[in-house]
Amino acid sequence: MDEVIKIIGIGLISLIIIIVVKQYKPEFAIYVSIIVGVLILYIIMDKLRGIINLLKTISSKSGINNQFLELLLKITGIAFLAEFAINLCKDSGEGAIASKIEMGSKVIIVSMSIPIISSLLEVILKLI
Amino acid sequence: MDVDLLFKIAAIGILVAVLHQVLCRAGREEQAMMTTLAGVVIVLTLVIKEISALFNTVRTLFNI
Numbered sequence: 001m002d003e004v005i006k007i008i009g010i011g012l013i014s015l016i017i018i019i020v021v022k023q024y025k026p027e028f029a030i031y032v033s034i035i036v037g038v039l040i041l042y043i044i045m046d047k048l049r050g051i052i053n054l055l056k057t058i059s060s061k062s063g064i065n066n067q068f069l070e071l072l073l074k075i076t077g078i079a080f081l082a083e084f085a086i087n088l089c090k091d092s093g094e095g096a097i098a099s100k101i102e103m104g105s106k107v108i109i110v111s112m113s114i115p116i117i118s119s120l121l122e123v124i125l126k127l128i
Numbered sequence: 129m130d131v132d133l134l135f136k137i138a139a140i141g142i143l144v145a146v147l148h149q150v151l152c153r154a155g156r157e158e159q160a161m162m163t164t165l166a167g168v169v170i171v172l173t174l175v176i177k178e179i180s181a182l183f184n185t186v187r188t189l190f191n192i
Contacts, residue, residue: 010131010134013131013134014134017134017135017138020138020142021138021141021142021145024141024142024145024146025141025142025144025145025148025164027168028137028138028140028141028144028171031137031141031171031172031175032134032137032138032141034175034178034179035133035134035137035174035175035178036134038178038179038181038182039130039131039133039134041182041186042182042185045185045186045189048189049189052189052190070191073190073191074190074191074192076190077186077187077189077190077192078190078192080186080190081183081186
């Protein structure tokens with residue numbers, strides 16, 4: 001429960017700081033927003049670690065082969081970081097860069113998920 | 129690695145802004161530009177250190 005309060009507190013404090021700093025030096029506002037993003041992601045990192053360990057134990061018990069779960073975790077990691085950069089670029093008004101990052105991360109995700117698609121096709125072909 | 133980082137950056141920003149104004153009034157525009165650049169570089173190194181730390185933790189977490 002206290003993480004939520006910490007996150008909200010950091011968010012509001014940084015909002016005030018950004019408004020104050022933006023009048024004098026607009027470029028420092030971007031630095032403050034980057035640092036706040038990193039801080040909040042750090043706060044939720046250990047919770048995330050617990051979730052991922054739970055997923056791993058469940059998948060290893062239930063016998064699903066581990067390769068797909070590893071790939072799923074990689075894809076979520078990429079989406080996690082890409083979303084961080086995309087929203088940052090959008091905040092600072094650079095929509096073009098944000099869409100480039102978005103497109104790049106989508107291409108990488110699709111290229112990583114090719115093994116899954118191919119194994120899915122094999123399963124389907126076996127059924128027919 | 130906590131909220132004090134936030135306040136440090138805000139402090140540097142305001143300090144650089146004030147120094148810039150003072151130096152401009154005193155007629156030394158080049159020094160004002162130098163202090164602004166110095167402030168930007170300091171904050172940039174700090175921010176890049178934090179971002180690389182974040183990327184490393186996410187990489188180890190999702191073992192990308």
